[in-house]
Amino acid sequence: MSAMNALLQVQRLSKAFGGLQAVSDLSFDVHEGEILGLIGPNGAGKTTLFNLITGVHKPDRGRVIFQGQDITGWPTYKIVNAGIARAFQIPRPFRHKTIAANVEISLIPNGLFARGGSRRARARRVREICRRVGLCALWPEGARRGCDLSGDGDGDCPCRRELPDVLPQAGLRKLEIAKAVATDPKLLLLDEPFAGLAPAEVEELSALIRELREEGRTLVVVDHNMRGLMRLVDRVIVIHFGQKLAEGTPDEVARDPAVQEAYLAGTIEEE
């Protein structure tokens, strides 16, 4: 039953770097259509876990099953094209390319003669996504006339003019998400999307994450503190020293003695 609606299955995954066991014997499922929170203190192995799922690192042991297919050891681009996208913890835009081009890169097909749509269709899709994640909204009403979808396809949208450097931290986060969404993922992995954001920005980003779920995408959100995630996620998995400490609804997890102990021990920050 659980295998039926499990979009992603992580099975007994282990990875060590030298003597450091970053992830050890970790298993969990991600259900289709949920927002799953992955919580753990810094160094708990959350980012390593994302790297293992997206093929950046190869696991020492264990398997990653996506939609019933064993994707363990696949190259990153193949995993992305299969439907798993990831937004990096530290935004890494292509600095010499405009915001729109940054998003467009995710739309390029690998087949040289593949039908990637016309340049115009791609530009339109880029604008759609930039609006979708709220990048255009960073500029005031008047300055983003060109972002309207009703335009002639080559509007004077600020995203087409400006380089990522003009974006504030929240904008860079949005760009990371835009780049990930542009690959049209079924499963979206967000690595600490709220770090360094003001409360209002956290609210806005949470709303966007919920909207992405409404679109039929499944999301895994990593954070080191629980509070921001509690109202957003359906389910929480707490990771500690590369192992699963607790799993359940946010309420269940918060009441879990093991988690509370970890909190008291100060290893899980509560801000």
Next chain:
Amino acid sequence: MSHRSRLRSRLRSRSRSRSRTARLVKLGGALLALALLLGLPYWLPLLVPAMQQNPFLLYKWLNVLVAANVLAILGMSWDLLGGYAGQISFGHSLFLGLGAYTTAILSVLYGWNPWLIIALGGLVAAVGGLLVAAPALRLHGPYLSLMTLVAALAFDRLMRWLKPEVGIPGAEGAILCVPHCVLTLDAVLKYYYSLGLMLLTALLLWALTRSRVGLALEAVRDDEAAAQAAGLNAAKYKTLAFGVSSFFAGIAGAFYVYHIGSAAPADVLNLQRSVEAIAVAVLGGMGTIFGAIGGALFFKVFEELLRPAGTLRFALLFSLALLILLLVRSGALGRLWAGLRPRPSPPREGAEAPPTVASASETEEAEVEVKAKPS
């Protein structure tokens, strides 16, 4: 409306009209350069009266320009791989030589149509490029460059050892293929052939870099992991860049054989050719394609003007290239080019920069006001 934002709006509107002017200047400059190159055999004798009395002086300079066009093709091919895909090759003489030797051998043995043989020279070089790409994909930075350098050196020594008994064998594996590999005896016509081939190469490479493939190459160059995360098969795009780049380098070598009538290790396989390819691309500005044309013209014309200085002229030219490499990494012409380009907003320091919303709204208000009062 504050004084500051008024000032800013004025600057903004000026920069906008400047970008339109810049585009016109750029287009005008390109058309002028094209007209000058096309009309060169006619206006050069008018400029240098000595050429009217002595047509051989004109032919000599036309030959210099043919060599410049060949070097431009080589430089542009290098720029696709180095400037766009970020794979710095130190061994482009390998692909130049593959094209040259293929041409020399085929023209002597089969005597097919020259253009067919030139195309085959490019194809053989492309195969060589793909063979180099396979191990090169595992290497990065200086290790990749070193590998291309050693591959070129190995091929150079191989040809010196093989001493192909084709055509009129020369020293150390050289092939003298006249009269088989003669395109035309008309110096003016040969100039136009080389110009046509160079312009065609420029157009094809430029179109490739402006396409989605060019964007993918730049993404792979700037951040390979991020490009992979965007779903791009980095290995495939790098291989493609190797293939296309070596194809055009091979075309350059093939045409060069039809220009000088021989293929010699000391000439086409000389590592100096590899350095020249980099030098002209750097002189003209990496990642511009067209820049290499200017770089090659500059390089070859100065090489000819400095001929009285003997071998010292190369020391002078390469010192100059070194200086430019140190001073302006994007090249002399690249600087000029960038000056004409409509600048995006200046980058801010650090990712934690304050939101631009405030400044953007300020300029926006200002612009609205400017529009409201047409004066």
